[in-house]
Amino acid sequence: MSDPIFKKIEVVGTSTKSFSEAAANAVTKAAETVRNISWFEVVEQRGNVMEGMIQQYQVTVQIGFRLE
Amino acid sequence: MSDPIFKKIEVVGTSTKSFSEAAANAVTKAAETVRNISWFEVVEQRGNVMEGMIQQYQVTVQIGFRLE
Amino acid sequence: MSDPIFKKIEVVGTSTKSFSEAAANAVTKAAETVRNISWFEVVEQRGNVMEGMIQQYQVTVQIGFRLE
Amino acid sequence: MSDPIFKKIEVVGTSTKSFSEAAANAVTKAAETVRNISWFEVVEQRGNVMEGMIQQYQVTVQIGFRLE
Amino acid sequence: MSDPIFKKIEVVGTSTKSFSEAAANAVTKAAETVRNISWFEVVEQRGNVMEGMIQQYQVTVQIGFRLE
Amino acid sequence: MSDPIFKKIEVVGTSTKSFSEAAANAVTKAAETVRNISWFEVVEQRGNVMEGMIQQYQVTVQIGFRLE
Amino acid sequence: MSDPIFKKIEVVGTSTKSFSEAAANAVTKAAETVRNISWFEVVEQRGNVMEGMIQQYQVTVQIGFRLE
Amino acid sequence: MSDPIFKKIEVVGTSTKSFSEAAANAVTKAAETVRNISWFEVVEQRGNVMEGMIQQYQVTVQIGFRLE
Amino acid sequence: MSDPIFKKIEVVGTSTKSFSEAAANAVTKAAETVRNISWFEVVEQRGNVMEGMIQQYQVTVQIGFRLE
Amino acid sequence: MSDPIFKKIEVVGTSTKSFSEAAANAVTKAAETVRNISWFEVVEQRGNVMEGMIQQYQVTVQIGFRLE
Amino acid sequence: MSDPIFKKIEVVGTSTKSFSEAAANAVTKAAETVRNISWFEVVEQRGNVMEGMIQQYQVTVQIGFRLE
Amino acid sequence: MSDPIFKKIEVVGTSTKSFSEAAANAVTKAAETVRNISWFEVVEQRGNVMEGMIQQYQVTVQIGFRLE
DSSP, X not given: OOOOOEEEEEEEEXXXXXXXXXXXXXXXXXXXXXXXXXXXXXXXXXXXXXXXXXXXXXXXXXXXXXXX | OOOOOEEEEEEEEXXXXXXXXXXXXXXXXXXXXXXXXXXXXXXXXXXXXETTEEEEEEEEEEEEXXXX | OOOOOEEEEEEEEEESXXXXXXXXXXXXXXXXXXXXXXXXXXXXXXXXXXXXEEEEEEEEEEEEEEOO | OOOOOEEEEEEEEEESSOHHHHHHXXXXXXXXXXXXXXXXXXXXXXXXXXXXXXXXXXXXXXXXXXXX | OOOOOEEEEXXXXXXXXXXXXXXXXXXXXXXXXXXXXXXXXXXXXXXXEETTEEEEEEEEEEEEEEOO | OOOOOEEEXXXXXXXXXXXXXXXXXXXXXXXXXXXXXXXXXEEEEXXXXXXXXXXXXXXXXXXXXXXX | OOOOOEEXXXXXXXXXXXXXXXHHHHXXXXXXXXXXXXXXXEEEEEEXXXXXXXXXXXXXXXXXXXXX | OOOOOEEEEEEEEEESSOHHHXXXXXXXXXXXXXXXXXXXXXXXXXXXXXXXXXXXXXXXXXXXXXXX | OOOOOEEEEEEEEEEXXXXXXXXXXXXXXXXXXXXXXXEEEEEEEEEEEETTEEEEEEEEXXXXXXXX | OOOOOEEEEEEEEEESSOHHHHHHHHXXXXXXXXXXXXXXXXXXXXXXXXXXXXXXXXXXXXXXXXXX | OOOOOEEEEEEEEEESSOHHHHHHHHXXXXXXXXXXXXXXXXXXXXXXXXXXXXXXXXXXXXXXEEXX | OOOOOEEEEEEEEEESSOHHHXXXXXXXXXXXXXXXXXXXXXXXXXXXXXXXXXXXXXXXXXXXXXXX
């Protein structure tokens, strides 16, 4: 059997600047321990607020990578 | 009974620049009349278009704050 | 019958920089062939990853325009 | 900051006649206490039954209005 | 144990006139064989089209009734 | 291969009177340019409000037709 | 054909004490008339309130049983 | 009132071979006790695994039939 | 127009003991400032964890009350 | 601007044999009029029944292709 | 880059007593192998039934913990 | 505490032939590294297309296994 198989893990990235950077941070962190990442999917966007200002953008992503 | 209780309100922020700024504008506006905001959740992202260009990013957020 | 009628099409925009630009690119492309676009709705956000970095933000939008 | 901001509230209108009238009743009631309502979205349709007949159509709507 | 228990069945009503009548027809038909119906919930709205005209409105409802 | 194939398009019909008429208007308009329409599915119901009154019922429908 | 087949019915259990007891009551009632129940799935949790207190927890469950 | 009315029941078919056969088995079993079945809708696909192999494909279908 | 109209607000109750108590706490708190509450609906269940133990059950409920 | 842009269309394929063939038929038909198809997503699976047997498997797919 | 990153895993806890205890058991088990757990989210509630009684409450939770 | 606990992982299986084989391939691959797999749930079905033909069926499954 040689059909490719992928696994997906769920990671929450954060950023003080934007949703896009939060997603990028999640991927960068996952890449420290997982090889062959090929895509991500956003599943949730939220954030923390302090003194009436967004303090942290949070993006939950599913990260897909090919199993070897 | 001293278990904390939170309320959530739904606000639509807008921005001419990005989804992240639209969310931030929603939170800033809510903070004018509500105290103790601690988090937000994105529930919808859309926008207006004029002459083939995005004129306004719109982000609907649920904003959570602790009741006193 | 003069009640306005709109059509929605689904387009996937991409960007190397952000979700907001990916959405804008989708709308700009659609405007090349469709007139009277008045709004868009985000239905999915995902992206491609290469060597542990986000290479492409992808935003699927539904684009609404008035039928003449 | 001059980007417009909207708030959404959730109201359940009822009618003995139709879903459309139930939605209209929800909006009319909300307009007694809220200004600048500009749109509504249906989120649920249900109703009460008595002696095998629909006695009440119930439509839950989210009502959006611009904050001043 | 005397806590009331309800059962829900799913019925598709149809009408040549409106969604509201289609729902009413579903309830009326269910009441021929089920007693104690107390509420309904709309779960789907669709219809048939012939020669460019809606020929039949179809409303799927869940109908709840108390078990004796 | 002779298995029938259908296409679905998404149209937003409007009406000043009811959700049912808004859906009918969407189908009527689509039938001006598409042949063999056989069904529709409601995917969203909303509307515009002006001076505290519903000014326009809006129904988004998916319209299915057989490809020749 | 000997592959097992199951049917699912939808029942709303209630309890004055907890969601867990409401689910248990739904299953107990269903077992009076249905044999071979093997699992349940929670599909909704709600309840009635009177004078500011929860008077009744309501849990809608889908109950699965093997057909003989 | 002569508008047709349909009922939907939910059945889980199983198969050792495929999702398609599991759906077919569900319909065949339902047809033993229900007349006038005209359509089905897939609502869930899952299965059992034993010793690292799929032992049983399970497909939950809603089965619609006209009430007489 | 005398058809009853209801409003829904969203509240997050918490408890150190159970989901059921968390929901009850949300309702009790809401009843301090809102009259005529008649039902609630669970929309989310989550919680905080500290040192490997659930420290707080959190239940988000929509609370419905009749407008006078 | 050279970021690639994709469009998605929705097609219902049918087959007398299986869900997999129904999806394949949808893609084959779409390829008669659309170039550069690169992926599809299943959004619904249903079918017609006649005399207690599945007569037609129906699979609704979204088909994505790059705009030139 | 010092923005915190979290991972989420999905665990099914069981209990013979209640949904709340099932969730607690899931968290306790996860804490045997994962450090820094800070929250959980309920994604499914179901259970096994034997001889007409709930034998096991099952709660699927997503468990979030900070990556070091 | 002896209540059984399960973990779920998400895997994407692929096949050139069918959705059923793609799911089977996902389970077989997971079984290389995980013991005690007892069930799977389909969460997404999609695929790649090349030259107007489905080249690869992709099925995302959640795979559940008992923790020891």
